[in-house]
Amino acid sequence: MTLLDICLQPTLDAARRLLGALVLRDTVEGRLVGRIVETEAYLADDPACHGVRTLPDGQRLHRQTNRNAVMFGPPARAYVYFTYGNHYLLNVVTQPAGVPEAVLIRALEPVEGITLMARNRGLDDPRQLTNGPGKLTQAFAIDAAFNGHDLMQPPLQVQLHAPVPDEDIVATTRIGIRQAADRPWRFYLRGNAWVSRR
DNA sequence: AGAATGATCCTCT
DNA sequence: GAGGATCATTCTC
Numbered sequence: 621m622t623l624l625d626i627c628l629q630p631t632l633d634a635a636r637r638l639l640g641a642l643v644l645r646d647t648v649e650g651r652l653v654g655r656i657v658e659t660e661a662y663l664a665d666d667p668a669c670h671g672v673r674t675l676p677d678g679q680r681l682h683r684q685t686n687r688n689a690v691m692f693g694p695p696a697r698a699y700v701y702f703t704y705g706n707h708y709l710l711n712v713v714t715q716p717a718g719v720p721e722a723v724l725i726r727a728l729e730p731v732e733g734i735t736l737m738a739r740n741r742g743l744d745d746p747r748q749l750t751n752g753p754g755k756l757t758q759a760f761a762i763d764a765a766f767n768g769h770d771l772m773q774p775p776l777q778v779q780l781h782a783p784v785p786d787e788d789i790v791a792t793t794r795i796g797i798r799q800a801a802d803r804p805w806r807f808y809l810r811g812n813a814w815v816s817r818r
Numbered sequence: 819a820g821a822a823t824g825a826t827c828c829t830c831t
Numbered sequence: 832g833a834g835g836a837t838c839a840t841t842c843t844c
Contacts, residue, residue, distance in 0.1 A: 704826045705837025754826045
């Protein structure tokens, strides 16, 4: 089982399956490792997905732009985009080329390189290092340069973990979106201290 | 060319 | 719990 296999499963399954996996980031200052504890799925039939445009008459269609082009490309790549004038967000692209779906990595539990994460964040509190999608990219020094990067290759990799049992996963609605706000496509590890929000 | 929007974070109260 | 920061992207005119 490789990351590529997971990324070719239905995206809702991939979002669950990525829980527990490790994000490995090699920098000149050292190696950073974090465990994925929170994800969100964005699907091709989903008004909240960057690859989807909703017309005034309510019809939805795929629309490839310069920003979202990586979502339309091959799976197991990083889709990294800049938002709110401050933050980079990291996604794992799923589904074969042409289908714009992805899993947003919303939170990590620090495993290795905590001192460097703290330096990158300008904070010391371990709980505040990676408990949000913009926080974890800052801690892991991930920016637009990684957009399109193959996540099976250094210096940014996702290393699979054994599947987490369903009873240890909480499924809720996604955070911070307006459209399709009722879809329970956010997943996190029950009770984990690095989950971004209850 | 101009305006609106946003898969957030931080600092208050 | 609310509001401001801050700017790339996208759509509209």
